[in-house]
Amino acid sequence: MSGDHPHIQDFDGHVDAVASDLEYFRRKRIEPLVLLYLRRGIIGWNDLFRGHELENWRSSSQPEPDVEKRIRSLEDSLDELILSIAAAGTPPAEHRIAIDDNRVERGDYHPEFRLAARRYEGALETRIGVLEDAIADTRHLVATLTRALILVEQVTDEALEENRKRLSGLGFRNGARIVARAWVDPDFKQRLLETGREAVRELDIPPGRLGKLGVAENSDEVHHIVVCTLCSCYPHDLLGNPPWWYRTDGYKTRIVADPRETIRDMFGLVIGPDRKVVVHDSTSDVRWMVLPRRPARTEDLSEEELADLVTAESLVGSAEVSPPR
């Protein structure tokens, strides 16, 4: 990609990705979480109603006339939604929720608990409109739940603010710093490849606790790329969100069936015949990142400047790191 704000090439692809992300977070995160709090008696229905009144929710105003801007703002409001779910859904340490129950109720496995899926169909602009409303509704639900949790003193404003700050600080910049350190310090690289999360403490990056971190090192012989075919596992707690297409079914299906062609067709990256492509299918227990190759003409750059070259795409393996301009 070139420039800071590349134009959207594939409107439908972006809108489909928003729809599938929204469904994921609605059906497997926020709605089951509301039900869980209700079932456990942590909040009552009335707390939700009071929360709703206090929240005084108003949906946003006129939509953008320009389709591309409208899609961008759809993606932004989805990001905001995901952040607010994460902030509200991180219970304090003394909060006792049985994790097994949580997992079942999140609707992944047990058909009895599964929430009905919605379909977002129709022409592009119709779908965008329906998604704008659906995201606004779900943001309203999160705001109402959050307000109810404050009412029953399950969380405090300060704790929510703290969560929000911590979560919005996550991002691929952490990954870029890890990569740059590995390029300049072979001993660190070795520790990173061997111990994963433990090694990132050296950079004052909180290692996170979501399973193991697998690090796959690109070389002149091998190009690595990461997918999660069953859900969308990624070291979120360390690197923030993966690129938007990571959760799309198209990517998940194609990359394991024909990795080399998929990388060429989807990302315009041609892997030479002298290099093998290795796809890593992440699970919640081992979440993978790619350590890209250090580009040419970077001998004189500082670690900081090297980190500036690293992109979110290169951490997943859909791009190489480009040399400085």
Place this chain on the structure above:
Amino acid sequence: MSGGRFHRGDRVRVLTHANCGNPRTPAYAKGCTGVVTAFHGVIDNPLDHHHPYPPLYTIAFQVSDLSGRDSPDVVMADLHEEWLEPV
């Protein structure tokens, strides 16, 4: 790390159906044969699941075995022991 049934270099087949334990095994790998390339042991991951799952292995599959295409490339998937049988 406690020992597992399989070792690096072992050829294993992925079952098409496992009765218990972790339901997460990708459909494309079911019934396919691959090679154990790493042993992760039992991973403590309380944020994702309360009880420990069986030992976890990285299994390398040839794309040519998975999809029948002529390809030099490889898919590595992390699979739990109860889904694997020796070949």
